[in-house]
Amino acid sequence: MTIKKQLVKRVIADDVILVPVGDASLELKGLMMLNETGELLWDALPAANSEEELVSALQQEYEVDAEAAAADVSDFLNMLRTLGII
Numbered sequence: 909m910t911i912k913k914q915l916v917k918r919v920i921a922d923d924v925i926l927v928p929v930g931d932a933s934l935e936l937k938g939l940m941m942l943n944e945t946g947e948l949l950w951d952a953l954p955a956a957n958s959e960e961e962l963v964s965a966l967q968q969e970y971e972v973d974a975e976a977a978a979a980d981v982s983d984f985l986n987m988l989r990t991l992g993i994i
Contacts, residue, residue, distance in 0.1 A: 909956050909985075913993045915940075917950065926950070936991065945970070949984050953994070959985060 913932040918925050924947045926940040942950055945966065952965045959981055966977040988994045 909953050909994055911953060911994055913991075915993065917942075917947075945980060946984060949981065 913928060913936065914930045915926040915928055915932060915936075918927055924942040926942065928936040928939075948965065948969055949962055952962055956962050956965070959978075962981045962985075963974065963977045966972060966981060967974065970977075972980075985994065
């Protein structure tokens with residue numbers, strides 16, 4: 909999937925933060941914190957060709973059924989779409 913905004917992932921004191929840079933900093937106006945699931949999905953996002961691939965990545969890492977994984981992925985992607993990140 910294509911990431912449209914410039915965001916840099918940083919780990920600060922065990923917190924995972926997406927920092928907007930360049931023009932994205934003018935549009936997003938703030939930092940985004942990711943939990944473990946969000947970090948896994950963010951890291952998998954550039955190589956993922958479909959939502960199903962992200963669901964599979966989530967299931968491989970955590971003991972979660974397909975329905976719960978699909979709901980988490982959908983929520984994450986909807987947030988990114990709302991913010992114009994993907």
